[in-house]
Amino acid sequence: MLASSVSIIASTCMLFKKCTVYFNISSFFLGDTVTIGDVSFKLKTPKSPELVPLNYMSDNLAQSVVQHLRWIMQKDLLGQDVFLIGPPGPLRRSIAMQYLELTKREVEYIAISRDTTETDLKQRREIRAGTAFYIDQCAVRAATEGRILVLEGLEKAERNVLPVLNNLLENREMQLEDGRFLMSAERYDKLLQEHTKTELDAWKIVRVSEDFRVIALGLPVPRYSGNPLDPPLRSRFQARDVYHLPxxxxxxxxxxxxxxxxxxxxxxxxxxxxxxxxxxxxxxxxxxxxxxxxxxxxxxxxxxxxxxxxxxxxxxxxxxxxxxxxxxxxxxxxxxxFELQDSESPLLPSRIKKVEQIHGSKTLQADVTVQIAEKEVKFQVPAGTRPLKLCSGSDTFIETSSHKQLLAEMMQSHMVKDMCLIGGKGCGKTVIAKEFANMLGYNIEPVMLYQHPLTSRS
Structure with a gap:
């Protein structure tokens, strides 16, 4: 009986493997249409092109990413909000931005933290010359202008923020602090048949665009730390598990x-x-x-x-x-x-030999030459606007062999990505960072972080 069960499972897996569907992305510029597999989306000219994400799409997208994009497009055409849930990393955000770039949609983005309040989503009150003004925030701008609201870190949202999102997601309605009331496009259009726009404006009723959508990004809780989503809020989304690439x-x-x-x-x-x-x-x-x-x-x-x-x-x-x-x-x-452990002393960069400005380039770049054993390797890294200095000559920095190696490794990391220096208090992290900035002509902007984050306006 066990053997037959195993054979049935194996044949079922082969069946699914044979039925795997591969999707391609195609664009028909004459009709302004983007097609993924059997799903097509008609493009619209964005009102604010500067809010459309750029440089997220690539020529060779992974098939799993294309399938995620197709699923989001399906839900978008149905007028549904989506929730991309998965492990930590930039993949979920990248997929959301790729979809927005593909469909030329404007974005309003907010990273939710424990200190995010409904003011950060709805309206902020400011005093100018003794008069109070209300400034629309991301959720209100997205709803009225027909943009896509990207909410990252939904598992960090506190309880007082969730009710604000609930009514906006379910009914496309929201009461604003300045007396206006956001109303769904369908209900607004029905009222417009019985009343004039002047009357609706006098009643401070604002139409929510039919193009307004929400893409939420979050981590699965439990396993990762955070607040589990309330069932009412969870039911507003169409969720999809976005795991790491196959x-x-x-x-x-x-x-x-x-x-x-x-x-x-x-x-x-x-x-x-x-x-x-x-x-x-x-x-x-x-x-x-x-x-x-x-x-x-x-x-x-x-x-x-x-x-x-x-x-x-x-x-x-x-x-x-x-x-x-x-x-x-x-x-x-x-x-x-996996045979990745070093069997002998590894070859590591020993020091930086040269740092030279590249002239005539559209972007600020620098040529850096690093010595590894007896070899010298030259590569390019981003640079700042100030003159480059291989050695700052500062009296507060006395360079040792370990500092030379660390700066060379920081150059290697800077070639591809940002970096984080980890060390005990007073070990010289700030001094090393300043020396690194002087080498590449960067201006330094210190930001002190605390256990309790500051507000979004700080």
Whole structure:
């Protein structure tokens, strides 16, 4: 009986595998229509083109991403709001922005935190010359102008914010502080048949655009920390699980990024990262590996093929700092299993040899030459507007060999991504950051962060 059950399950899996549908994105510019598979969307000219996201679409989208875009387009055509739920990372936000760029839709974005109040969504009150004014915020602007409201971090919303969203999502209605009342397009048009627009304006009734939609982004709670969504709010959305890219799609993406890196090395790196994101690893208390940052790691390996993979993994996943003894042992065992652990002393960048401004470029760029062992590697990084200085000559900074290596590694990270310096109090993080900024001609803007965040206007 067990054997027959297994064979039935296997044949069922093969059936689903054969029925996999692949979708393509096509554009018909004559009719201003975008088609994904069998779903078509008619484009409209945006009123504010500066609010349409740009540079999120790529020529070779993963098939799983195309399927997510098709699903969002279906719900958009039905007039439904969507909730993309999945693990931490930029994938959900990227998919939302890709859809907005594809359909030329204007966006209103807000990142929700514990300190987000209904004022941040509805209206803000300001005093000018002794007179009170109400300034429309993201939700009101999106509803009246027909934009898409992107709410990121919905699991962080406090209870006093949720009722504001409930009525707007369900009935497209909202009472504003300045006396106006937002009303759904259908009900407004029915009133317009019986009354004039002047009368509706006198009653302070405002029409909500039929193009208004909400795309919410959030984490699954429990497993991740946050507030579970109330059933009334949860029922307003059409939800979709947006997990990490499938292994095959992610592998194809990494191959395209690192042409100088061996396919076996990339496969081992992705297998290791996927293992740390599995359910078994989470049961051991290991935090998820940042899979979305693997492309940045492969880009560094592509420019520096002699570098240690394990050393770059420590940049993405500093397990020596984050985890205890058992966690470090588990990660090191995974490194051994996928043959990523260094067998000998790794080659690391020792110092920065040159920093030169690139003239004639449309964007501010600098040529940086880094020494690794006996070799010198030259690459380009973004730069600031001030003159570049290889050495600032400051009396407050005395450069040591460890500082030289750290600055060289920061240049490598800056080539592909932002970075975070981790260290104890007084170890010199701020001084290193200032020296790095002086090298590339950046202006520094310090922002002090506290346990209790400041308001959105601070």
């Amino acid at each position: 292994f095959k799609d992610h592998l194809k993406l990494l191959y395209s990024v690192g042409s100088n890196v061996s396919a076996q090395r990339i496969s081992q790196l992705l297998s290791f990262a996927t293992t740390l994101c599995s359910q078994e690893s989470s049961m051991l208390g290991l935090p998820d590996f940042p899979l979305d940052s693997l492309s940045a790691a492969v880009q560094i390996l592509d420019s520096f093929p002699m570098m240690s993979v394990q050393h770059i993994i420590k940049w993405l996943y500093p397990y020596n700092v984050l985890l205890g003894k058992e966690g470090r042992t588990a990660v090191e065992d995974a490194l051994k299993r």
